[in-house]
Amino acid sequence: MDVKKEKILTDEEVDILQEIMNIAFGQAASDLADVIDIHVILSVPFVKILQAPELPGYIRDEIRDICNISIIEQKFLGKFRGNALMVFPSHAGKELIALFGLEENMHPDADPAETLGRETLMEVGNIMIGACIGKLSELLRDSVTYSPPRIIIENHPCDTIPDSQLAADDSAIVLKTVFSFDRGSISGFVFLVTSHESIQWLKEALRKFIERYE
Amino acid sequence: MIFAQIFDAINIGLVILDRDLKVCKWNRWMEMNSGIPAAEIVGSHIFDFFPNLKTRKFLRSCKSVFTFGNFCFFSQKLHRCLFPFKTTGCFDTRFEYMQQSCAMGPLRDENNEVKYLFIYVQDVTEAATYEQKLVEMNMRDSLTGIYNRRFLESKLREEFKRHKRYSRPLSIIMFDIDFFKKVNDKYGHQCGDFILKSVSSMIASQIRNVDFLIRYGGEEFCCLLPETALEPALGVAERFRKSVMEHDNNFDGNNIKVTISLGVAEIRPNISSPETLLKKVDEALYRAKRKGRNRVEAMI
Structure with a gap:
């Protein structure tokens, strides 16, 4: 059934990637606690190879129990490149304003709470995505730059995520982690969708990584 | 370098x-x-x-x-x-x-x-x-400069949510200029526009800054009164009626007097949606019209 999957990464490569992710996300979580003074739990990441058009369906299945969601997207660009998607429940924005101490930035004539909620989601998305990608690319000896985060889906029932928004390359490596802040009251998912072009590089980087330990 | x-x-x-x-x-x-x-x-x-x-x-x-x-x-x-x-x-x-x-x-x-x-x-x-200008334009009426119907609709939804959470009172006044068509026919549409601006700016000067004055349709207006129950809202409506009646509208050498008819409604437990509230206040307004105009009627 997974003929295409084998073409992208071998089982061994997936194992190595899984291992790198474990290390990267472990470090990211502890650095995040240091940087943002908020305890973040990042679950052991899960690696899955998918065809990109399958991704919306996959996300729908993964987050079935959350009612309405918003998705933040950020492109990362290095030898390792692709899209990072961060899925939050819709109400999270407003709660994160206080948690991240962003009220102090609010201007007296600031926009309504909804706008601030959106901006907060983007800001938190940027921190989380940056931490995860940053650590990962560091381990793979790459350095990446980022596009500004943007909201691609806002307050949308998750069972109707449109396919078109997310269809990208022919294939995608989906790295999924579940995160939660503030003793678990706010949680969501990070999906990293790597672009097809960086797969050759990734294979090479994985090989070099494992060589360092052999 | x-x-x-x-x-x-x-x-x-x-x-x-x-x-x-x-x-x-x-x-x-x-x-x-x-x-x-x-x-x-x-x-x-x-x-x-x-x-x-x-x-x-x-x-x-x-x-x-x-x-x-x-x-x-x-x-x-x-x-x-x-x-x-x-x-x-x-x-x-x-x-x-x-x-x-x-x-x-x-x-x-x-x-x-x-x-x-x-x-x-x-x-x-x-x-x-x-x-900022676009946002402004999107919620204001271009002739009178007061809020438009789109704004009312979103504001009412917001206020309903707030009411559900905190059960604070909320009233609405809907009013309409009596025999406005006659003003238009007799003095022309420019004069009609002048009357609309004159009435709206006079009412706007009488409300608190937490209230919202809206041009609802042609010569129909609404005033949203947060934190206000029916009884005081009726008082406000009566004040509007009197001041419009007494006001001199001088246009092109003519002093044109107009009056308004008003309906007043408040959120009650049996009013579950903004649409129902608007229906209630509309009914009250029409009763004011039927009963001879230039008067205030409360919801039943």
Whole structure:
């Protein structure tokens, strides 16, 4: 059934990637606690190879129990490149304003709470995505730059995520982690969708990584 | 280094800070807009010149740039500006300070270590001004300058939610200029427009700043009164009626007197939606019309 999957990464490569992710996300979580003074739990990441058009369906299945969601997207660009998607429940924005101490930035004539909620989601998305990608690319000896985060889906029932928004390359490596802040009251998912072009590089980087330990 | 000329040529502010957050570079754009010459600020701590930058968010961003090699973004919507510069070259703006979209990122040495961070500052005052104007236009009536029906619809939804949470009273007055068609027929549409403006500006001057005056349709208006129960709202409506009746509308040498009919309703437990409330107040208004106009009727 997974003929295409084998073409992208071998089982061994997936194992190595899984291992790198474990290390990267472990470090990211502890650095995040240091940087943002908020305890973040990042679950052991899960690696899955998918065809990109399958991704919306996959996300729908993964987050079935959350009612309405918003998705933040950020492109990362290095030898390792692709899209990072961060899925939050819709109400999270407003709660994160206080948690991240962003009220102090609010201007007296600031926009309504909804706008601030959106901006907060983007800001938190940027921190989380940056931490995860940053650590990962560091381990793979790459350095990446980022596009500004943007909201691609806002307050949308998750069972109707449109396919078109997310269809990208022919294939995608989906790295999924579940995160939660503030003793678990706010949680969501990070999906990293790597672009097809960086797969050759990734294979090479994985090989070099494992060589360092052999 | 020839390429380095771009640093001063570019129409964007560029700042480079070292790990102690001391200024290493301050480009010409920054000199121009801040009035601080590079020679003065280079080598100093950025907070010595911009103490207000020392926020949790800014410090956290610096830290995450140095720790993760992250990029951090300071959107205009959330932050308005990082560096408080006076607006220049944009006269038609309500912003006191230049609106900025800023980002921060890492500069690495040959060993891939983050040695410095850069900040770029883009002036987005013009775009922010346009956006503000569009938002304004979207919720105001172009003739009278008061709120429009679209605004009422979204405001009512909001107020209903608030009412559900806190059970605070909310009333609405709907009123209509009596025999408005006759004014139009007799004096022309320009005069009709004048009457609409005159009535709305007079009522607008009588309401509290928490109330909302809306042009609902042709010669039909609504006034939303948060934190107000039916009884006091009836008093307000009666005041509106009297003042419109007594007001002289001088147009083209004619003194035109008009009157209004008003309906008043408040949120009750059996009124579950904004639509029902509007229906109730509309019924009250029509009763006022049927009973002879120039009067106030409450919902039943």
